[in-house]
Amino acid sequence: MDVLTRAEWEPLAAAHRARAEAATSPHLARRARGEKHPVEDFLFEYYGFRPGHLARWHPGPGVALTDSPEHAAWSSYVTSAGLTSLDVPSYAEKRGATVRFVRDLLARTHGREARFGCFGLHEWAMVYRIPRDEVRHGSLPLRLGHAGTDAVVEAHDIRCSHFDAYRFFTPAAVGRNEIRPTRETVRDHEQPGCLHGGAMDLYRWAFKLAPGIPGDLVLDCFEIAREARLLDMMSSPYDTESLGLPNIAIETPQGKAEHVHRQRAISEAAAPVRERLIAACDALIAPT
Template sequence: MPETATAVPPTGRAEATLLDRDAWSALEIEHQRRADAFSAAWRARRQTGEAHPVDDFLFTYYPFRPSLLRRWHPGAGVVLEGTVGLDRHEWRWYSRGVGADQAIPAGASRVDARGFLETKSSTVAFIQNLLGRTAARTARFGCFGLHEWAMVYKVEAGAVRHEALPLRLTAAQTDEVVEQNRITCSHFDAFRFFTPEARPANDRQLTRESQPQFEQPGCLHAGMDVYKWAIKLGPLVPGTVLLDSFELARDIRQLDMQASPYDVSAYGLEAVRIETAEGKKAYATLQRRFAERSNALRREIVGIVERARLL
């Protein structure tokens, strides 16, 4: 893609790509159009007070405003010509050309990758390590989305996480699904919502500290989190990568709820009945596709950080 193209010369330093104003403005407009389409329903519901327990998750669990999703960055190593007089010229984490720096012509700007990496060094290192290790790990496809079931195991009536959604089965039948299956959750931010009665049933006891050790690409929640890590890397990540990560999270969220114990038919979603052999097979098939998509993005983001360090 023209907005992310970089080259590594023999010196080992990354060269900058120069975009004129017409080129980068077209990329920005297309990014904003796509981002607006992703958030349109959420923004409309905010005006009416309605809620969507499936789609709203990406704007509530992940505390990032649609305006952040809409903000286009070219990514590290791209110089934007003609930014004088525009708000972008004053954005944080951007360096402005004053004519002395040959890498940034007068009136141009680019992401201050060095400044961002220095200021956010621990965050960037954690994300790079987590994504790299996750992508390199063998994917597991035997969890069957039972994390959502473990979150409602033996809960009292009216105390389920998504109280606006009815359960597909009775409470007793839901508990039976948990008891008759092996729970193999590898994602701490799912495991931490297990009920106290369900936690001992998991095949490992997860902690925040052990997250890089156990996170694996077959996990739906780890795939959704690629969006979180992309947005936390701010201007280093090109807009296309950020929106691809959001789109992946949106698609995964739908399967997550389709395979859950909740009845989501009122939202046009058909249940993936993981309590059956056919449902387990269907879930694992979709899970494999999401693992491929998430790993492609993980590797791309790790590469982005590595190139940014060469600037």
């Protein structure tokens, strides 16, 4: 057990809080004004991890803190002989099954070859042949219109491996997907090139396992997820120019090449973060 005095851990917590606040302040400001941002708000609204919780610094397992009434008051912590730390045995008893599931999912994902031929078409399949008054992101128009969007879907093979994207496909698009992922088979299909399963969901799993995951790792996962979300929407059928995000025209060879280039960069950045998340899971379920 590593021991950090308050003089040692307090600057770490302050730096974490400042980093988290810089990442979340635009969202909080918009929320205070009653404004919505269909791209940036996604990580908070879809995943549901509150900005205030993101700002909390957690040392992770194997680290004890002196003089920390803050951590002592939080769930899953225990104080003994003046030292406060994550109560790993209690945490593992309550959440061990979830940790093992996440660890297995991440390890299987990490061990597969990354594929980059989807071109973000999952977002297009979510609005394929949709009624004109039912657009998922109503504040953003379809860049090519309804007919043009449908034509792009019909001109491509769709290979979406991520269930939580596939389940939002329109009924007309479901049968066009080459894969049939289900919630039960999610561990059989996730692959590291996927913007969702390979990148955005790192943040999903990191905060789901809080406070067992070190705070800096949660923020690293958040930043990877944000980059993936930006590419996700820039390559989507929506016109994101009004948001200051240039569209990537994946219906063209140039657009496909740009999408794959950026997707590869995100996948490469996500790989070491996923490895750290797997190691963090191991520390939570290792025998004591």
